[in-house]
Amino acid sequence: MIALLGLLVALQDADDPRKEFETRAAATAANDAEARFALAEFAAKHKLWDLALPTLEKVLEASPDHKAARERLGYKRAGKEWKRDDVQGRLWRVRAAVAAGVAFPARAELDTWRRKGPSYVKAIDLVLDLDHYVAAALAVDERTGLFEGSLALKVVFEAAEGKNVPATGWGKAGKGQIDIDVKKLADYNDVIAKYDRDKRAGAEVVVPPARPEGILVHELTHCFQGGDNAGMPAWFIEGMATWCAQDGHYVAFFRHQGQTVKAITDGVREHKYVYARGWAFFEYADDKHGRDKTRAWIDAVVRKARRVDEAAAEAFGLTWDELVKEEQAWSAQWVKRYRVKP
DSSP states (O other): OHHHHHHHHHHHHHHSHHHHHHHHHHTSOTTOHHHHHHHHHHHHHTTOHHHHHHHHHHHHHHOTTOHHHHHHTTEEEETTEEEEOHHHHHHHHHHHHHHHHEEOOOHHHHHHHHTTOHHHHHHHHHHHOHHHHHHHHHHHHHHHOOOOSOOEEEEEEOOOTTOOOSEEEEEETTEEEEEEOHHHHHHHHHHHHHHHHHHHTTOOOSSOOOOHHHHHHHHHHHTTBOSSOTTOOHHHHHHHHHHHHTOTHHHHHHHHTTOOOOOGGGOOSSGGGHHHHHHHHHHHIIIIIOHHHHHHHHHHHHTTOOOHHHHHHHHHTSOHHHHHHHHHHHHHHHHHHOOOOO
16 A cells, blocks of 8 residues: 555656656755766756756765766866856756746646647647747847846736737746737747748748747747836837847838838837837847947846936937937848848
């Protein structure tokens, strides 16, 4: 009977990798580097990076020269010392933040959606794939500098009433919510599948659909933008998110609709064009003034609630009027020559 109960517990744990990790960890000696490493590999395999990272660090406590653990963490031999690759170190920090800080709907709700058909299964699998959130957080960190090392993100499945979008995101400093309209996302996957078939058949498609992975980057960016500065213009909010996502759909759509790049101070009459127009401003800032100054501008607006124009003039060292004129000319050329990636 005891053996049977033990088997049932083991089976339940096997169905929940996090619980199985806890069970294995409790039975692993702290000074057993190989067993700890195997435990870290198990956690990484199941994308439990918040558990894998400290476990790998414990391996090094037990065995400082453990080659495999060092390599997993991005260390390389430099003579007698180990030097860590900053890129790998950053990747692990982001992975750990994602694994610990992204919460999904309960399994029963997920299963209900999956039963609706293959397009829904594909949509659910995409939303649940933590790799997409890692890529999104890395993009936000690299471009904006707004990632502060942790996330508290809730993913909710609900219809986006009155909005023709499959997802919306909101929050502050990585603490917020992404609402997924599963039906719209499933339907959108069908659109993408048709686009891919048409491309393989040799058809010319002028405006490719936005990619779902890019949609997640876009909405995660919105989870860093909220705060005290309610006066941020739409072109700044959507432009930053589109710049992080780097999805050429928006520029292709802007061009296809015959839009021209007007001065940013003239506003964008229709919201559907604000994505490309705002993105162009961020590309200009990054290209002409550099990443550090662009980040300083973003920081002043998002974290310090400065006005967009005042913060830009201070960060870039030009008057706002000079920036507006220079940016319009630069962005007109950028939009014209931008090549959409297949």
